[in-house]
Amino acid sequence: GAVVSQHPSRVICKSGTSVKIECRSLDFQATTMFWYRQFPKQSLMLMATSNEGSKATYEQGVEKDKFLINHASLTLSTLTVTSAHPEDSSFYICSAREQGAYYGYTFGSGTRLTVV
Amino acid sequence: KQEVTQIPAALSVPEGENLVLNCSFTDSAIYNLQWFRQDPGKGLTSLLLIQSSQREQTSGRLNASLDKSSGRSTLYIAASQPGDSATYLCAVKPGGSYIPTFGRGTSLIVHP
Numbered sequence: 177g178a179v180v181s182q183h184p185s186r187v188i189c190k191s192g193t194s195v196k197i198e199c200r201s202l203d204f205q206a207t208t209m210f211w212y213r214q215f216p217k218q219s220l221m222l223m224a225t226s227n228e229g230s231k232a233t234y235e236q237g238v239e240k241d242k243f244l245i246n247h248a249s250l251t252l253s254t255l256t257v258t259s260a261h262p263e264d265s266s267f268y269i270c271s272a273r274e275q276g277a278y279y280g281y282t283f284g285s286g287t288r289l290t291v292v
Numbered sequence: 293k294q295e296v297t298q299i300p301a302a303l304s305v306p307e308g309e310n311l312v313l314n315c316s317f318t319d320s321a322i323y324n325l326q327w328f329r330q331d332p333g334k335g336l337t338s339l340l341l342i343q344s345s346q347r348e349q350t351s352g353r354l355n356a357s358l359d360k361s362s363g364r365s366t367l368y369i370a371a372s373q374p375g376d377s378a379t380y381l382c383a384v385k386p387g388g389s390y391i392p393t394f395g396r397g398t399s400l401i402v403h404p
Contacts, residue, residue: 177338182335210391219381219394219395219396219397220381222391225390267333269335269336271336273390278323278343280324280326280338280341280385281326281338281383281385281392282338283328283335283336283337283338284335285334285335286335288333
């Protein structure tokens with residue numbers, strides 16, 4: 177089955193630094209990737225949608241300059257949290273889909289970001 | 293705008309019971325519906341994917357049904373086990389969009 181690899185699984189960084197999270201589709205080409213944020217005991221919050229080779233589409237209220245998304249190839253998307261602050265601490269999850277209306281979504285294992 | 297509702301929000305049952313989790317959606321124009329499982333601090337694991345033209349899908353002790361016209365899906369878990377404890381989410385892929393809409397999930401605890 178389709179597999180999405182997300183790294184790192186856990187990261188602790190100092191306030192003011194930047195952190196990059198990678199999301200790779202291992203056995204399929206992901207024309208679209210999604211980035212979600214999840215607060216404790218809450219549902220997923222879609223942050224942005226990215227298509228290979230084009231700019232990401234951000235959801236309302238998500239700061240583009242803080243959460244930089246790059247979808248440089250059909251198998252790799254990255255989320256960079258710039259100038260991280262403690263309020264950016266959260267669980268970030270990526271998801272990918274293959275081209276075609278009838279495919280489902282495959283999720284990464286998530287990244288726990290703690291900003292100290 | 294598509295809305296997805298999951299009932300119940302939480303469920304606690306003894307081991308061995310058969311369970312039904314419900315998912316309803318407001319717009320029947322969907323491509324497919326997918327059930328996921330999420331363990332604490334983990335990503336989502338796909339359980340079953342039902343296309344809009346299908347009525348049900350089965351995998352082991354899991355059976356998911358879809359009634360597109362009434363906007364409902366159920367996930368049936370047979371002979372529940374403590375290892376089934378997790379949050380179960382359903383998501384629909386709306387027609388004309390590739391962005392899924394998620395329900396808020398059902399938190400399931402199966403105690404020995």
